[in-house]
Amino acid sequence: MSDWKEPRVAVVTGGASGIGLAISRRLARDGAAVAIFDLDGEAAEAAASTIRNVGDQAIGLYVDVTDRARIEEAVGEVAEQFGAPLILVNNAGRPSFVPFLEISLEHLHQILEVNLVGSFHCCQVVLPHMLEAGWGRIVNISSSSTYSGTPRMAAYVSSKSAINGLTKTLSREFAPRGVTTNAIPPSFIDTPMLRASAVGGDLDVQASIATTPVRRQGQPEDIAAACSFLCRDEASYITGQILGVDGGRS
Numbered sequence: 001m002s003d004w005k006e007p008r009v010a011v012v013t014g015g016a017s018g019i020g021l022a023i024s025r026r027l028a029r030d031g032a033a034v035a036i037f038d039l040d041g042e043a044a045e046a047a048a049s050t051i052r053n054v055g056d057q058a059i060g061l062y063v064d065v066t067d068r069a070r071i072e073e074a075v076g077e078v079a080e081q082f083g084a085p086l087i088l089v090n091n092a093g094r095p096s097f098v099p100f101l102e103i104s105l106e107h108l109h110q111i112l113e114v115n116l117v118g119s120f121h122c123c124q125v126v127l128p129h130m131l132e133a134g135w136g137r138i139v140n141i142s143s144s145s146t147y148s149g150t151p152r153m154a155a156y157v158s159s160k161s162a163i164n165g166l167t168k169t170l171s172r173e174f175a176p177r178g179v180t181t182n183a184i185p186p187s188f189i190d191t192p193m194l195r196a197s198a199v200g201g202d203l204d205v206q207a208s209i210a211t212t213p214v215r216r217q218g219q220p221e222d223i224a225a226a227c228s229f230l231c232r233d234e235a236s237y238i239t240g241q242i243l244g245v246d247g248g249r250s
């Protein structure tokens, strides 16, 4: 259980799979009512159902984070069913491996739209609830690729670097009103997205393990544990931080 003085409601985007699913499960175990927003509405509801089956609270909703009207509608549904969402985890994301000179502007915009603008929309829709309550926690999932850059990932790394900047800015703007904003840049976490990158030849798992100081691959639960901590009441003095959870890779 978390140390929240009051019951909390959390929105986790991209919560039907991988890191978002582990975060949803963890926050629900911590005592939050969790709303899973995902492009795959059926998977979101299936994930929520596994959370309810162990006695915790969750709902799964179809939400495309690029669709502002749908986000507003879904946040309204969450507020009606559970109460005002005061925790927001911006996790939905799309990878992109394309040589720089071959990236079309259309592709760049698609990646920015999900990875950056989607988080921007969710923050703008959920923040008024946090400000009214005088308490809020925003955790943005960026990427360790922002530390060093990664060849063939210019669109993705640009979008995730912007997320780190958004995190810093929101932390300065809203910390005086009780809302902390932090980012977790994961590295090399065993999820469907990462496995697809390995199958596609964009990543060598064994080579990555060999260069990871803790000598193992990260698990979604590693990110969920850090996210859970940042959402606690006792984390109120931590804001604007980019907390690497990466086995020491950065």
Ligand SMILES: NC(=O)c1ccc[n+]([C@@H]2O[C@H](COP(=O)([O-])OP(=O)(O)OC[C@H]3O[C@@H](n4cnc5c(N)ncnc54)[C@H](O)[C@@H]3O)[C@@H](O)[C@H]2O)c1
Binding pocket: 013, 014, 015, 016, 017, 018, 019, 020, 037, 038, 039, 040, 063, 064, 065, 066, 091, 092, 093, 094, 095, 114, 118, 141, 142, 143, 144, 145, 185, 186, 187, 188, 189, 190, 191, 192, 193, 194
């Ligand atoms: N796995 C890693 O090693 C790693 C490393 C760095 C960063 N990340 C980031 O972590 C986050 C989660 O990645 P993951 O590895 O768990 O991937 P994943 O593919 O397992 O899960 C991503 C989820 O996001 C959902 N999604 C995609 N586009 C969406 C949209 N427009 N609206 C709503 N939902 C959408 C997908 O349906 C899926 O359920 C992503 O932002 C990713 O960039 C992952």
